[in-house]
Structures are given as C-alpha cells and as structure tokens.
Amino acid sequence: MAGQNRNQTDALDRLNDRSNPRPRIAVHKFSSCDGCQLAFINAGEALLELAQLVDIVHFAEAGPMDPEAAVDLAFVEGSISTPDEAERIRKVRASSRYLVSLGACATSGGLQALRNFNDDGAKGWTEAIYAQPAFIDSLDTATPVAEHVKVDLELWGCPVNARQVFQALRQLLFGVAPVVDKDKLCVECKRQQHVCVLVAKGEPCMGPVTHTGCGALCPAFGRDCYACFGPAENPNTAALARRFEGLGLMPEAVARRFHFINSHAPAFRSEWLAWKQGS
Amino acid sequence: MSENREIRIEVPVLARVEGEGALELSASGGQIETLRLRIFEPPRYFEKFLEGRGHQEVLDVVARICGICPVAYQMTAVQALEQAFGVQASPWVIRMRRLMYCGEWLQxxxxxxxxxxxxxxxxxxxxxxxxxxxxxAVRRGLRLQRLGNDLIRLFGGRSVHPVGMRVGGFHRAPDPERAATLLEEMRAALPDAEDLVAFTASLDLPQDDQDFTSVSLRHESEYPLYSGRIVSDRGLDLAVEDYPKHFQESHVAHSTALYAHLDGEPYLVGPLARLNLNHDRLSPPARAALDATGLQLPSRNMFHSVIARAVEIHEVVLEAIRLLESYRPEEPAHVPVTVGAGTGFGATEAPRGLLWHRYELDAAGKVRSAQIVPPTSQNQARIEDDLKRSLEAFGLHNDDDALRLRGETVIRNYDPCISCATHFLKVRIQRR
Known part of the structure; x- marks a missing residue:
C-alpha cells in the first residue's frame, strides 16, 4: 500500500514538473465500446471549458489526432486484446507523464475479458463467428492496462461518469493526488435511502462488494446491482456468495454474478472459480 | 499534379468516427483499381458471451456493444426475448420505449x-x-445532445449503458415531475431543432448522385423507430424473421466486421435510407420544415445524410413532446414474464440504421445462441462502393490531402460505428 502511494506521488511529481503550466492531454482508445470517452463528449459546456484549460492534443473521436505526441496526462479507454494494442500501450506509456485508466475495460479487462476463461482461448470463438479465422489477429486474452504498463490512477465503472472523470481531472490540474472513494455501493445506497433490494426483495444484489461511484442507480430502479463498477476495497465476496445461495441461487448462478462485467478483477475471479468448481 | 505518379499516404487514425478503420486504395491512369475500407475493430465476441446468460443479463451485455447506441441494442434484444417467451408488452410500454429511443436518436x-x-x-x-x-452552432448541438441524454436518463438512470429496461417493460416508471420538467425543456428546444434543419440544408454540400438501394423498417403509421417490416426501394417487403432469406453476412480478409449484402448487392441503411423510404410518415411540422428546405426525396446524394439527421432530430423532438404530453406512470411498469424455450427476432432502427437480432433460448430461458447484425456491417459494402465512385467523381488529380479529406468526409456521411470498432484509419493511396 505504501509502495502504491509512493508510486502515485512519483507520477504526480512528474505531472507537476512539466514546463508548460497548461497541460497537454490525450484520450486513447483500445478494445472498448467508446462509452467511457463519452464522459468527455457528453459533457457539453464542460468540454468546451476543458478545452480552455488544457491542450487536447489527441482524442480521435472528438477530432484532434496525434497519437504519438508526448503528453502530460493520458486517459486510456479499453482493454488490451490484440498484439498491436500490446505494442501501442507501451508507446502511450512512454510518452505520458501521468496515465489514467478510464473505465472497466482499461481497469479490469471489462466484459470482453470473459474470453480469458474460455477453455481454448479466443480461438474457438473466432472459428464460431468468422468464416475465415486466419484473418483475425487477436490475443487469447483481453487484459487491463495495468498488466502491461504502470497505471497511475484507476477510474472504475462501466461506464465511468462525467462527475468522476472531471473530479479526478480537476484535482490533477490543481496538482494534488485525486481522491477516489473506494467504499461499497451500499453506503451510497443507504445515503439515498433506497429500500434494500437484497433484504427486502431477496434479489442477488452485488452492492455489498461493489465499488461505489455510479450513484446507486440499480437499487433506485428497484433492481439488483450487477457490479459494473468492479470490486470495492476489501470486499467480502465469500459471505455475499453464501447469502446468494441462501436466497436459492444454484451454484452456477452464484458464479455468474461474479463472472460478468469485471470477471478478470482478482476478487471476482477467485469467487467465480470457487463456485464454478462447486457447480 | 500527375495522376500516374506512385504515392503513398498514411493517416494514422481516422478522426471523428466511432472506432478504428483504414482506407486503402490504389489507382492507375486516373482509375481506382482497388479500394478497401479496412476495419480493425478487435473482435469482442459478444455473441459468444451471450450463450448461457439469462434474459436480464442479455440486456446488460448487448448495451456494451456500443457506448453511443446502447438503447438500440437493448430495444432490439428485448423485442426478440419477448417474442421467444410469448410475452406481449403493453401499449404503454411500447409508447415508453419509443419515447426513450427518441432520446438516443437525439443525442x-x-x-x-x-x-x-x-x-x-x-x-x-x-x-x-x-x-x-x-x-x-456548437452550443445548439450540445444542448440538443444533452436533452437526448436526459431523456435516456429518465428511463435508464444513465445515458451510457442505462439500467431501466427489462423483459416485459421497465423496472420502474419515470417520476411524473421529472417527465414534466423534461417536457418543458423539449418544448423549449423545438426552435433549435427547426433551425437545425434549415441550417444543415444551407450548408455547401457536394453534389454527387449515385445509384443505391435504401433499406429500412416501415411502420403502418409512424416514422420507423421501434418496429416495422423490412422494406427497400426495390420492392423488398419482409417480416423481421425473414431477414436471413435475403440478407447474407460474409467475411473478408481486411475486416473484423462481417459484410452484409442484400441478394448479393450492397445497400444503404441509416438516416437517408429511412427518410427516402418514410418521408410520408413524418409528422406535419417536420414535413413542413423539410419541404421548406427544397430537398427533393428520394435523394441519391449521400452528403444529404446530414440533412436527414437534422430532419430526424426535429421529428424525435416533436414525437417526444407528443408522448410526454400524455405521460402517466403505470405501475408495475412491466407485464409478468414466464421464461421458456423458444426463438425470437428483433429489428429496430438504431441511429445508424437497421439493427437485427435473433436469439434461441432454452427451457430455463437462457441463451443457446445469438446473432446480431449491426448497421455498420450492413453499410460497409456500400461505403466502399461510394468511396470508389465519389473519389473518381471528385477527381484523382486532386492532391493527396484533398483526396484524403474527401474520403474521410464520405465515410463520415455514414456515421460508421466501428466500435461496434476501433480507430486506425490509415489512408494509403498508391498511384501507378
């Protein structure tokens, strides 16, 4: 933990050491749905304001195009799923002072990391979908950015939201380390005074082990959280899984709750394995 | 500038599209010999992730195909799942889905x-x-975009990967006070939407008529969004489940997106195709604003697709106002669902065009197999066809930068959602 803080400080020092007060930023895309970049593109006036505060030197979907430019701050969306991407992320890291992984794909591998657990890798799936599998150049796994290069700040969420991204960005522009709330979703849900869907309705809600940040949307709709923001800090996944079994879920269904949007995140991966083997 | 010199241009990334693509062409004596739109979207295997998943999981999975049109994927899947289970959504649910879908088109x-x-x-x-x-102009656009996102949020909590939909209806009906606020904002945005139609029609757009087949849904009374039969301007008229009888997907070396053809030929889906086939279904005010531009329909000029998008923005703002004016919450916001084995089909009009799904479910209501045909793979062959013709019409004597910009502009007419892809547009031009 101390080491992690130390690393964060080093990265922040590098960011604050820049010669130009106006930071240069880049938004890079890897394997993803483009949904996390929309935190910027959907920001409306805030996007125009941001363009006054920083130089956006690379952001393909928004227009600026200079993927190899040296930048102070890089936001990376998407997981690493092709040989080309594995090479490209190293270049992005080398040219960025501070690197932020933006959303579930970049931070945990995302939904497409489900391929990582297929018995014969992605190959069997390629053969099932594509008539000519030899044309497809894809890695067997879709992995988080941090498995390839050092990440200075992780922003969880499928998708991340504008508040989360702009809060971190604002703190970085002030030169301080961003504070990320790693609490469980339940805390936010209680604060909003929603009826607990786990206790009151017996739904297999993932809130007790899920990273806060979405605004407790699913419980607000009366449905169970499906953990799109990934595991919270120190999640007691084993206790929650046993509770799901107590609600009447078959072991296979318990396993599937952890084997979804953030299947590659260690806390969820181990719980999935425990129940998959038991099923 | 010589048309015969050998030259090579590389643009590392195609800007302002959703996803990664590249364009390669070689030309000789002023004629294009080969032209390829390459799509590098890393395969994400959605159809395989869906196998073994329950019905609520399906809606949460398919949203993640595209951050820009998650609602389209959820709407199409929910239709197919309801058909497979023999569930009939209530008229209120159908109206609310149409209203939510208006939000996605708008943004x-x-x-x-x-x-x-x-x-x-x-x-x-x-x-x-x-x-x-x-x-x-930019602020007007951002206002309309925000309003579209707000309308999705009303039904789904967030505009990217919304959480409110379920088989049978919605998890919860929107709060009437929030709906009333949004109605006021929609009314206030109507002048923006009207102005946008005239504004896009006043742009100095290239004139480049081409021959192509338009394909879209057609509804008996409405402008097509959530449902209809699949029609073309060459006489095709199909029930949704008969799509595979005339449309085939194939795989080529230079693309991770499958190509779809209609009886072996390229075809167009999306705003211009929809407008060509359904301008008689526009509401009277949208029709009047369109008529005032003098645009002749059907149009054969793909550059008119920017006007078609503005006309559709106007139409969905009007439609959202109409639906919000009569809004009453209904609880529960869904009909009961009994799962069972079956096969279901769904087709809706995503912002970028026809989206088609098929699911086969087992007795426990879990997915046995899934097939998804997104709009961009349907347009891919047409885009290549268009590029070849429009770059020749533009003139290969133009310098490489001008050719590249024209090529990119042509591609952007289709608003390709390659994320449903990734984004390396390398333009490589070889002149011999």
Whole structure:
C-alpha cells in the first residue's frame, strides 16, 4: 500500500514538473465500446471549458489526432486484446507523464475479458463467428492496462461518469493526488435511502462488494446491482456468495454474478472459480 | 499534379468516427483499381458471451456493444426475448420505449452533426476548434445532445449503458415531475431543432448522385423507430424473421466486421435510407420544415445524410413532446414474464440504421445462441462502393490531402460505428 502511494506521488511529481503550466492531454482508445470517452463528449459546456484549460492534443473521436505526441496526462479507454494494442500501450506509456485508466475495460479487462476463461482461448470463438479465422489477429486474452504498463490512477465503472472523470481531472490540474472513494455501493445506497433490494426483495444484489461511484442507480430502479463498477476495497465476496445461495441461487448462478462485467478483477475471479468448481 | 505518379499516404487514425478503420486504395491512369475500407475493430465476441446468460443479463451485455447506441441494442434484444417467451408488452410500454429511443436518436444525431460531421463542411479539425468561430452552432448541438441524454436518463438512470429496461417493460416508471420538467425543456428546444434543419440544408454540400438501394423498417403509421417490416426501394417487403432469406453476412480478409449484402448487392441503411423510404410518415411540422428546405426525396446524394439527421432530430423532438404530453406512470411498469424455450427476432432502427437480432433460448430461458447484425456491417459494402465512385467523381488529380479529406468526409456521411470498432484509419493511396 505504501509502495502504491509512493508510486502515485512519483507520477504526480512528474505531472507537476512539466514546463508548460497548461497541460497537454490525450484520450486513447483500445478494445472498448467508446462509452467511457463519452464522459468527455457528453459533457457539453464542460468540454468546451476543458478545452480552455488544457491542450487536447489527441482524442480521435472528438477530432484532434496525434497519437504519438508526448503528453502530460493520458486517459486510456479499453482493454488490451490484440498484439498491436500490446505494442501501442507501451508507446502511450512512454510518452505520458501521468496515465489514467478510464473505465472497466482499461481497469479490469471489462466484459470482453470473459474470453480469458474460455477453455481454448479466443480461438474457438473466432472459428464460431468468422468464416475465415486466419484473418483475425487477436490475443487469447483481453487484459487491463495495468498488466502491461504502470497505471497511475484507476477510474472504475462501466461506464465511468462525467462527475468522476472531471473530479479526478480537476484535482490533477490543481496538482494534488485525486481522491477516489473506494467504499461499497451500499453506503451510497443507504445515503439515498433506497429500500434494500437484497433484504427486502431477496434479489442477488452485488452492492455489498461493489465499488461505489455510479450513484446507486440499480437499487433506485428497484433492481439488483450487477457490479459494473468492479470490486470495492476489501470486499467480502465469500459471505455475499453464501447469502446468494441462501436466497436459492444454484451454484452456477452464484458464479455468474461474479463472472460478468469485471470477471478478470482478482476478487471476482477467485469467487467465480470457487463456485464454478462447486457447480 | 500527375495522376500516374506512385504515392503513398498514411493517416494514422481516422478522426471523428466511432472506432478504428483504414482506407486503402490504389489507382492507375486516373482509375481506382482497388479500394478497401479496412476495419480493425478487435473482435469482442459478444455473441459468444451471450450463450448461457439469462434474459436480464442479455440486456446488460448487448448495451456494451456500443457506448453511443446502447438503447438500440437493448430495444432490439428485448423485442426478440419477448417474442421467444410469448410475452406481449403493453401499449404503454411500447409508447415508453419509443419515447426513450427518441432520446438516443437525439443525442447520437446531435453528436454526429456537430462534433463529427460539421467540422468537415465548415473547415475545422474538430467541433472544439469550431466552437471558437461558430459558438452558437456548437452550443445548439450540445444542448440538443444533452436533452437526448436526459431523456435516456429518465428511463435508464444513465445515458451510457442505462439500467431501466427489462423483459416485459421497465423496472420502474419515470417520476411524473421529472417527465414534466423534461417536457418543458423539449418544448423549449423545438426552435433549435427547426433551425437545425434549415441550417444543415444551407450548408455547401457536394453534389454527387449515385445509384443505391435504401433499406429500412416501415411502420403502418409512424416514422420507423421501434418496429416495422423490412422494406427497400426495390420492392423488398419482409417480416423481421425473414431477414436471413435475403440478407447474407460474409467475411473478408481486411475486416473484423462481417459484410452484409442484400441478394448479393450492397445497400444503404441509416438516416437517408429511412427518410427516402418514410418521408410520408413524418409528422406535419417536420414535413413542413423539410419541404421548406427544397430537398427533393428520394435523394441519391449521400452528403444529404446530414440533412436527414437534422430532419430526424426535429421529428424525435416533436414525437417526444407528443408522448410526454400524455405521460402517466403505470405501475408495475412491466407485464409478468414466464421464461421458456423458444426463438425470437428483433429489428429496430438504431441511429445508424437497421439493427437485427435473433436469439434461441432454452427451457430455463437462457441463451443457446445469438446473432446480431449491426448497421455498420450492413453499410460497409456500400461505403466502399461510394468511396470508389465519389473519389473518381471528385477527381484523382486532386492532391493527396484533398483526396484524403474527401474520403474521410464520405465515410463520415455514414456515421460508421466501428466500435461496434476501433480507430486506425490509415489512408494509403498508391498511384501507378
């Protein structure tokens, strides 16, 4: 933990050491749905304001195009799923002072990391979908950015939201380390005074082990959280899984709750394995 | 400039599209010999993730195919799942789905017109750069985009990967006070939407008529969004489940997106195809604003797709006002669902065009197999066809930068959602 803080400080020092007060930023895309970049593109006036505060030197979907430019701050969306991407992320890291992984794909591998657990890798799936599998150049796994290069700040969420991204960005522009709330979703849900869907309705809600940040949307709709923001800090996944079994879920269904949007995140991966083997 | 010199241009990334693509062409003696739109979207294997998943999981999975049109994927899947289970959604649910879908069209079209397409026609690198010179046009676009996102949020909690839909209806009906606030905002936005139609029609758009087949849904009384039969302007008229009888997907070496053909030929889906086939279904005010532009329909000029998008923005703002005016919550917001084995089909009009799904479910209601045909793979063959013809019409004597910009502009007419892809557009031109 101390080491992690130390690393964060080093990265922040590098960011604050820049010669130009106006930071240069880049938004890079890897394997993803483009949904996390929309935190910027959907920001409306805030996007125009941001363009006054920083130089956006690379952001393909928004227009600026200079993927190899040296930048102070890089936001990376998407997981690493092709040989080309594995090479490209190293270049992005080398040219960025501070690197932020933006959303579930970049931070945990995302939904497409489900391929990582297929018995014969992605190959069997390629053969099932594509008539000519030899044309497809894809890695067997879709992995988080941090498995390839050092990440200075992780922003969880499928998708991340504008508040989360702009809060971190604002703190970085002030030169301080961003504070990320790693609490469980339940805390936010209680604060909003929603009826607990786990206790009151017996739904297999993932809130007790899920990273806060979405605004407790699913419980607000009366449905169970499906953990799109990934595991919270120190999640007691084993206790929650046993509770799901107590609600009447078959072991296979318990396993599937952890084997979804953030299947590659260690806390969820181990719980999935425990129940998959038991099923 | 010589048309015969050998030259090679590489643009590392195609800007202002959703996803990664590349364009390669070789030309000789002023004629294009080969032209390929390459799509590098890393395969994400959605159809395989869906196998073994329950029905609520399906809606949460398919949303993640595309961050810009998640509602389209959820709407199409929910239709197919309900058909497979023999569930009939209530008329209220169908109206509310149409209303929510209006939000997605509004945000997606406003984003495309203002941040992706307009910089081409006004001569800027990006919408952000354009904002300094055309602040009002950009702000109008951002207002419309936000309003579309707010409408999705009303039903789904968030505009990207919303959480409110379920088989049988919605998890919860929107709060009437929030719906009333949104109604006021929609009414206030109506002048923006009307102005946008006239504004796009006043742009100095290239004239380049081409022969192509338009395909879209057609509804008995409404402008097509959530449902209809599949029709073309060459006499095709199909029930949704008969799509595979005439449309085939194939795989080529240079693309991770499958190509779809209609009886072996390229075809167009999306706003211009929809408008060509359904302009008689527009509401009277949208029709009047369109008529005032003097645009002749059907149009054979793909550059008119920016006008078609504006007309559709106007139509969905009007439609959202109409549906919000009569809004009453209904609880529960869904009909009961009994799962069972079956096969179901869904087809809706995503912002970028026809989206088709098929699911086969087992007795426990879990997915046995899934097939998804997104709009961009349907347009891929047409885009290549268009590029070849429009670049020749533009003239290969133009310098490489001008050719590249024209090529990119042509591609952006289709608003390709390659994310449903990734984004390396390398333009490689070889002149021999």
């Amino acid at each position: 997606s079209h406003a984003l495309h017109i203002h941040l992706l397409a307009l910089p081409d026609f006004l001569g800027f690198e990006s919408g952000i750069a354009m904002a300094a010179r055309h602040p009002e």
